[in-house]
Amino acid sequence: MNTYERLLLENKAWAAETVSADPGYFDRLSHLQTPEFLWIGCSDSRVPANQITGTQPGEIFVHRNVANMVVHTDLNMLTVLDYAVNHLKVKHVIVCGHYGCGGVKAAMTKHNFGIINKWLMNIKDVYRFHRDEIDAIADEEKRSNRLTELNVEEQVRNLAKTSIIQKAWKDRQAPHLHGWVYGLKDGLINPVFEMPAGTHIDEIYEFDDL
Secondary structure (H helix, E strand, O other): OOHHHHHHHHHHHHHHHHHHHOOOHHHHHHHOOOOOEEEEEEOOOOOOHHHHHOOOOOOEEEEEEOOOOOOOOOHHHHHHHHHHHHOOOOOEEEEEEEOOOHHHHHHOOOOOOOOHHHHHHHHHHHHHHOHHHHHOOOOHHHHHHHHHHHHHHHHHHHHHHOHHHHHHHHHHOOOEEEEEEEOOOOOOEEEEEEEOOOOOOOHHHOOOOO
């Protein structure tokens, strides 16, 4: 049996088990989507949002990319953000990175990764902003972990710079923004940064005609 065929069999088994335990489960799920959270996470296969938070389908709206980035030219991310904030009316947006992130580690090197370089440049910018603090850390793993935390913080700040978030803050005092880092070694989430709705940011980034 091919590995992808096993996925299909597992799907059938899961669906059957779910219906057996709760016959109306899929009917309810197909008619309702009211998640309280938008999760912007890393594409890493070891960091699945639902499993590590103990939530069920329908509870978290999810967007994932390499190194959990909030890039202002990323139409995919902006579309997800707009839909989650303005249509689903999520109360919280979580940027969740993870220790041991390959994207962060790659951005700390001078290696040429081809087309990936363009994405990693955004992480390199975070490194540059905080170079003195990061370079002062002798241990390589701790240095990478700290950049991971700082990257999450910068991505949360990037969220706050968008007109999408600022208009929602003005109109309904939500969503709150959270920066978390997941530990692959212990399975625990470390909250590293918070921005409650309405948090003041540098005025150059604030829009006055929303």
